[in-house]
Amino acid sequence: MTSAPPAAVPVAPARPAAPLPAAGVRATARIHATADGRGGTALPVLAGEGPLALRRTRGEAGEASVVLVGAMTAPLGGDHLTVRAAAGPGARLSLASAAATLALPGRGGAPARYDVELALDEGASVRWLPEPLVSVRGSDLSVRTRIRLAPTARLVLREEQVLGRAGEEPGLLRSRLTVTRDGRPLLDQELACGPGAPGGWDGPAVLAGHRALGQLLVVDPAFAAQPPPAAVLGEFAVAAPLAGPAVLVTALAPDALLLRERLDEALRAYCP
Numbered sequence: 370m371t372s373a374p375p376a377a378v379p380v381a382p383a384r385p386a387a388p389l390p391a392a393g394v395r396a397t398a399r400i401h402a403t404a405d406g407r408g409g410t411a412l413p414v415l416a417g418e419g420p421l422a423l424r425r426t427r428g429e430a431g432e433a434s435v436v437l438v439g440a441m442t443a444p445l446g447g448d449h450l451t452v453r454a455a456a457g458p459g460a461r462l463s464l465a466s467a468a469a470t471l472a473l474p475g476r477g478g479a480p481a482r483y484d485v486e487l488a489l490d491e492g493a494s495v496r497w498l499p500e501p502l503v504s505v506r507g508s509d510l511s512v513r514t515r516i517r518l519a520p521t522a523r524l525v526l527r528e529e530q531v532l533g534r535a536g537e538e539p540g541l542l543r544s545r546l547t548v549t550r551d552g553r554p555l556l557d558q559e560l561a562c563g564p565g566a567p568g569g570w571d572g573p574a575v576l577a578g579h580r581a582l583g584q585l586l587v588v589d590p591a592f593a594a595q596p597p598p599a600a601v602l603g604e605f606a607v608a609a610p611l612a613g614p615a616v617l618v619t620a621l622a623p624d625a626l627l628l629r630e631r632l633d634e635a636l637r638a639y640c641p
Contacts, residue, residue, distance in 0.1 A: 393447025393479065396421050400452075402433050402493075404459035409433075419443070421450060424467075432461040437499065439468060444483055446475020446509060451484040456493035456522075466499040469531075469625075472540060474507035480541075485514040489522035501529035501581075501625050504563060508540030518550040521590050525640055527632055529583040531625045532562055532576075539563040539580070548615075550588065555613045579605065579621040581628040587639045588615040597639060606631045608639075 396419030405411040410433035417423040420443035428434025437452065444450050456462045472481065483502075489495050504510065518524060528546070532539035543566070545559040562570045562582075569575060576582060592614035600608045606620035618635040622628035 393445070393449060393475065393481070394419050394441075394443055395449050396443075397451040397453060398423055398437065400435055400454040400462070400464070401457070402455070402460040402462040403457040410460045410462060419450075420448075421452065428463050429461075432463055432494075434463040434465075437464070437466040439466075439470070442471075442473065444470075444481040444510060445473050446481050447477060447479040448475070449482045449484075451486065453486045454495070454497075455488040456490060456495050458490045459492040460490075461494045463496045464498070469500045470502045472502065472504050472508040472510035472542065474505070474509070474540065478509070480509040480511060483510060483512045485512075487514075487516045487524075489516075489518050489524060491519040491521050493519065494523040496525040498525070498527045499529075501531050501583075501628075502542075503531045503534060504539040504542040506533060506538050506540055508542075509565075510540065510542055512542070512544040514544075514546045516546075516548045518548065518555070518588060520551045522550075522588070523590065524548075524586065524588040525636070526586040527583065527636070529581070529625065529628055529632070530562075531628075532580045532582075541565045546584075546586075548586070548588070550613055550615075553613075555588070555611060555615060556586065556617065576621060577605075579623055581622045581625050583620050583622075583628050583632050585618040585620075585632050585635050585639070586615065587618075588613070589639075590614050592616065602635060602638075603631060606635070608635065 398417045398421035401414035402410050412433050420441040422438040422440040424436045426434045541563040543561045548556040596610045597616040608618045610616050620631040
């Protein structure tokens with residue numbers, strides 16, 4: 370007598386492997402400036418991570434000068450970089466970068482983030498003057514700058530963005546700048562450029578075909594007594610006083626060199 374073969378056991382179909390999360394670098398540079406009591410500025414905290422290396426350099430009298438040096442290629446897709454600086458009462462701090470920052474695509478197509486956080490106490494002064502940010506084709510970067518000012522703090526901020534390298538289409542670049550003074554909003558603006566940005570970013574009402582855009586923000590308590598007037602600074606540059614002791618200069622140019630020239634002229638005019 371022959372026994373029946375065992376019944377087949379149903380086998381569930383194999384599940385597809387879950388996609389691996391895009392790998393990325395997480396790094397924060399921390400700077401804390403304090404008045405040293407002798408007319409100068411000390412840096413009790415000066416710490417970088419990963420691609421964000423910090424170097425103290427010679428600054429103006431009474432000012433601490435720090436340069437951000439890229440220790441590796443970044444930001445790539447999936448990276449999240451943060452620069453966090455605080456200036457205590459009466460401290461004077463100058464922040465710059467050694468070279469332009471290139472936003473590059475990553476392997477998995479994940480977006481990258483670059484955050485800048487500045488906090489200025491009473492009587493503090495900060496100059497944030499980095500080199501341009503270049504949006505490379507295929508990249509996806511969100512830049513967020515948050516600044517908190519005490520009523521008597523002074524700020525000079527320059528931002529320069531270049532859409533693509535020479536002869537290259539840009540990546541997607543989203544940037545937002547938020548400034549509060551004495552707990553109240555002073556400036557909050559946002560801009561998106563490149564593939565995937567809302568339509569019209571390259572039209573006559575926004576960039577008008579230019580590939581370099583920048584702004585200079587000067588906040589100075591001295592402007593409260595004599596606010597700077599609105600002014601046209603050239604064919605594609607304008608200065609607008611803000612509802613506070615501040616002026617915002619916005620400029621467009623065909624390339625980074627001409628953009629820097631226009632912003633330098635404004636810097637000399639508003640920060641003699």
